[in-house]
Amino acid sequence: MPLDWAATQNNLGNALARLGERESGTKRLEEAVGTHREALKERTRDRVPLQWAASQNNLGNALASLGERESGPKRLEEAVSAYREALKERTRDRVPLDWAASQNNLGNALARLGDRKKSVELLCTALEKHCLAWGTWYGKAPHYAPIAEDGIRADLSLLERSFSPATYKACVQKHADTLNRVKR
Template identity: 50%
Template sequence: MEGSAGRLQEAVDTYKQALLERTRERVPLDWATTMNNLASALLWLGRMEGSVSILEEAVGTYQQALIEYTQDRAPMDWVGTMDNLNQAQEALNDMGKKLESQEKDNPITLQEEPIQHDDDAEELTTSQ
């Protein structure tokens, strides 16, 4: 799994590097293609690592691609990116439900009694 995650991270880094050349101002549709590909790599990486923040980045990146991939301007790309965005939002929703379920199964409890310190340990730390 680490190898796959490593390759996905390399893909993410490569797409981000490509965006330095394929800017929205210079080549808007190529920029949108690169953004869509970046978002797809982020989606797979987020799923693999179980990372809410990576999935959120994927959602935002798909949304950015849709700025140029409009229904009128690039209808096929718009449909594909909308589908990808939906998948990313579902993955994020599923991750939220999974985390919520884990919190219910393993609630964090506060310690009711104060921690008692060992006098010998206190003497060691104060004498140094």
């Protein structure tokens, strides 16, 4: 029964996050974060690794939404950590579509954090993550590819606006193969 309770907590956390995204303030988003953390007490990596990874990803989503509303980097950094945890079990070979979703979410959080910190390294890593997600989605579930394309376009725009042409070019060249195939 504890795993059923944890699944319910996970679903409740998702519902609270959706409500929180539609409301002003942070109360529901904070509740969502707490609810996902409670679910992770039962959904441990050793016990149910893929469910643990899903809860980590959902925790990251709630933290990222909260981080968008706060001025500091703390919640976005926590979101990045949660997504990286999820990717320890959500591997490309094991669950490629979930892996791509977590890569895309990680890219979104890194882009927000990179913009806030004015960090070319974080923005280039965001671009890398969005390119990875796009490559998997384009090959296995093309209807999801536009989601990553939006992230790629946003990353490129931020890089171009925030940094020198040479810095922009250096980052873009690392991902030229993928970027040449993406609709921009």
